[in-house]
Amino acid sequence: MPDSIAPDALRRLVLPDRVHRSLYTDPAIFDLEMTRIFGRCWLFLAHESQIRAPGDFVRARLGREDVIVVRARDGRIRALVNRCTHRGAQVCQAERGNTAGFACPYHAWTFGLDGALNSVPHRQSLPPDFDLKDPRLALAAVPRVESYRGFVFGSLAPGGESLVEHLGPIAAVIDNVVDRAPDGEIEQAGGVARQEYRGNWKLHHENANDTLHPGFVHESSVSAARGDPRDYAAPAYDGHQTHTQMLSNGFGVREWQSLSLTGFPAGHSYMGGFYRGGVLSPDRDDPVWREYRARLVARHGEEKTARVLGEDRFNNLLYPNVSINAQYQQIRVVTPLAVDRTRVTAFCFRLKGAPEALFHRAVRFLTNLSSPASMILSDDIEIFERVQGGLANSEPEWLDQSRGLGADRTEAGGRTVSAGLSELPHRAQYAAWLRYMTAAA
Ligand code: FES
Ligand SMILES: [Fe+2]
Structure with missing residues (x-):
């Protein structure tokens, strides 16, 4: 993976008064942006009003990831990676909607709103130790999802600054639009x-x-x-x-x-x-x-x-x-x-x-x-x-x-x-x- 551009080489591309053209044209730099900026920062995913009821979902893009932002039965909002844990098919095609769960179109493995694998067809043909509860068989979840006054953001980095820390003073615009209601x-x-x-x-x-x-x-x-x-x-x-x-x-x-x-x-x-x-x-x-x-x-x-x-x-x-x-x-x-x-x-x-x-x-x-x-x-x-x-x-x-x-x-x-x-x-x-x-x- 493209963690290969040395920091000093990157520093040579950004000066106070100019930036290098490769920032806009070099696919290797784009790959690194997907890893280090879009793969780590807090990114806006959805607004809570789009997923008000349990089962409501909306698709979003988190860096390279195609994710389903969904409200589960317990009211919690999760962002699940749209990729079946069997053979990799997308489990959701719609841009938004309401569903009881996600059924893969390929071999009909079904997943709950929390991403857990609920059922697989022809269970008897699977090995005896195949365990539906194995977390590796659940839809992958985006590690951090947080809301700020109804605006839902996600981050692929498991740790690091909180959403509020990342937004800092620019959060005032979210306050302002909500306060206008x-x-x-x-x-x-x-x-x-x-x-x-x-x-x-x-x-x-x-x-x-x-x-x-x-x-x-x-x-x-x-x-x-x-x-x-x-x-x-x-x-x-x-x-x-x-x-x-x-x-x-x-x-x-x-x-x-x-x-x-x-x-x-x-x-x-x-x-x-x-x-x-x-x-x-x-x-x-x-x-x-x-x-x-x-x-x-x-x-x-x-x-x-x-x-x-x-x-x-x-x-x-x-x-x-x-x-x-x-x-x-x-x-x-x-x-x-x-x-x-x-x-x-x-x-x-x-x-x-x-x-x-x-x-x-x-x-x-x-x-x-x-x-x-x-x-x-x-x-x-x-x-x-x-x-x-x-x-x-x-x-x-x-x-x-x-x-x-x-x-x-x-x-x-x-x-x-x-x-x-x-x-x-x-x-x-x-x-x-x-x-x-x-x-x-
Ligand atoms: S790829 Fe999803 S059930 Fe087979
Ligand atoms: Fe303009």
């Missing part, structure tokens, strides 16, 4: 948008808080949104939500620079102040919002409500596999499939106790931003593929990430902060990448 709970609802691109997984994360690109990459939708609304025959069907979502990519450099970027030693990052400008803010003076706010005040009181709704963090990356938006209740899961192939899965949440129209806004935001019909993520994906295509050339060897270098401030706990046009999130991600990749097992 007047009933104190959120639930995954609506459809799931899934796209794949022919590019490396890290391109997604770099792009999310890259504030220089929107004016160029999203220029077509920004300029369409800047057209005179009187040119449109029909009145806006959505209270101009789509329009403002497109416009928000049209900040000038001064506006982008007025935002803040924050990176954490674990690789997490977010953009602060994006909503302050008011272009994209969900905080509208309309009857739906007023009703929603009143319900939230009933739960939290005025002061806490103002704090919860005033939280202004955009594109929160929970390194290495998930991005969360609290204001519009969005989540995006990034799954590396190969060095040059990545899947992006996006869905949204309903805030329980909020007016249903608020959920419609979340769905619209998802459609506009992350669905295959999006005029935004589609542009980004096109760029990821062009980058991957460009990096197939052997020269030059390096990618520059020096924008804003020297202006980064390091604060308590090792977080780094800078003004909005910096490539600080890239640097934070690659510092973390190097630490994970060179850590001893």
